[in-house]
Amino acid sequence: MKAAIQTGTSGQTEVILENDYGMKLEILAVGATVTKLIVPDKDGRKENIVVSLADKEAYPNDEAYFGALIGPVAGRVKAASFKHGGTTYQLTANEGENQLHSGKTGFHQEQFIPNVFEHENEVGVTFTRESQQCTDGFPGKLSLEVRYTLSNENEWILSYKAHTDEMTPITLTNHTYFNLSGDFDQSIADHRLTMESDGYLELGKDLLPTGFIVSEEGPFQFQDGRLLGDGFKAGHEQIKQAGGGYDHxxxxxxxxxxxxxxxxxxxxxxxxxxxxxxxxxxSGNGLDGTDLLADGKTAQKHGAFCLETQSPPASLHHKGLPSIWLKPGELYEHETIYKFSKTKASMINNK
Known part of the structure; x- marks a missing residue:
């Protein structure tokens, strides 16, 4: 196991985490941004499976938010504003008249100080933000702790804790883009996604949720597994609305x-x-080949996917959705685990 802090060739502070079984995670201190994730395949070959930019200095300002910690509010805020207790909070619009991923001064731009740790079966890094005024019009002072842990079970564990001195909205996520093949010339169409859900939020104009929850249907049925390429080709109105894929x-x-x-x-x-x-x-619908990757390739449409675990920011404008408000004295605390292993089919074939 190894945890190290170093200064990269670009002059940025970087963290490198390695476990005992060939998994390696590289993170920039700015934006707590994941720049590389090395994972063995079925034959033990180690490959990077996340979008990794050629120019590390480009991460904080890249409009695709590659690998970044997103907050205080991940997702889109309609009209870059919201109301609470009779007060209207005006934010800065950065996507038409709306705000995406907390605007130009979100946590993806923040310079964190990393503190690494090493235990018997895991290594990790903690990024902290002492009580500071929230950026860009969000109310209150927010304290934050984000921890990335790499275990010997080939798990990447993301833990979030936050508290505030004033009622404020918060929903954090990580915006890493995955392609499990390790080949970013290869579409994610052959990836199979399985999950059980109680429906998805319908998208309207400008990719803003309408507040209407749609039951699983057609290309949005994942309980028995679905090839992503089947969804891309389905011709479903919501697939079209999202730019030819999923953003739901x-x-x-x-x-x-x-x-x-x-x-x-x-x-x-x-x-x-x-x-x-x-x-x-x-499903990477907005990737258009303009971002140069570390391997000399470019980030193409449907070349990678994100699984952004969070609460819906649409609750700021629509009733009946999980709230994202944090009260003084309460603790915002969540955990997401990304675990990597061999598929059952590959294990059988390798016997």
Whole structure:
């Protein structure tokens, strides 16, 4: 096991975590941003399976938010504003008239001080934010602790804790883009996603949720597993609305908050468990080949996916959804685990 802090060639502070079984996680202190995740495939070959930019200095300002901690409010806020207790809070719009991922001064831009730790079967890093005024019009002072842990079970564990001195909205997530094949020339169409949900939030204009919860149907039925490519080709109106793929919030079934993703060529399986009420599943519809990757390739449409576990920011404008408000004296505390293993089929084939 290894945990180290170093200064990279770009002059940025980087953290490197390694377990005893070939898994390696690299993180920038700015934005607590994941830049590389090395995971063995079915044959033990170690490959990076997350989008990794060629220029590390580009991460904080990249509009795709590659690998970043997103907050204080992940997702879209309609009209870049919300009301509470008779007060209207005005934010800065950065996507048309709306705000996406807390605008230009969200946590993805914050310079954190990392503190690494090493235990017998895990290593990790803690990023802390002492009580400071929330950025860009969000009310209150917020204290934050974000911990990334790498275990010898090939788990990447994300833990979040926060508290405030004033009623404020908060829903944190991580925006890492995965391609389990390790080949970013290869579409994620052959990835199979399985999860049980109580429906998804319908998208309207500008990718803003309408507040209407739609039951699983057609390409949005994942309880028995579905190839992502089948969904891309389905011609469903919500697929079209999202730009030819998925960009929807799914409500995970209580007691079954588990998501599985498998990829046949590598034999890798990703199992995601979370304490969050749901997940925004984004299939990289907006990637357009303009971002140069570390391997000399570019980030193409449907070249990677995100599983952004969180609560829905649409609750700021629509009733009946899980609240994202944090009160003084309360603790915001959530955990998401990304665990990597071999698919059952690959283990059988390798015997």
């Amino acid at each position: 919030f799914f409500f995970l079934k209580e007691g079954k908050k588990v998501i599985y993703v498998t990829e046949p060529t590598s034999g890798r399986e990703l199992t995601v468990t979370t304490t969050q009420p749901g997940v925004t599943f984004y």
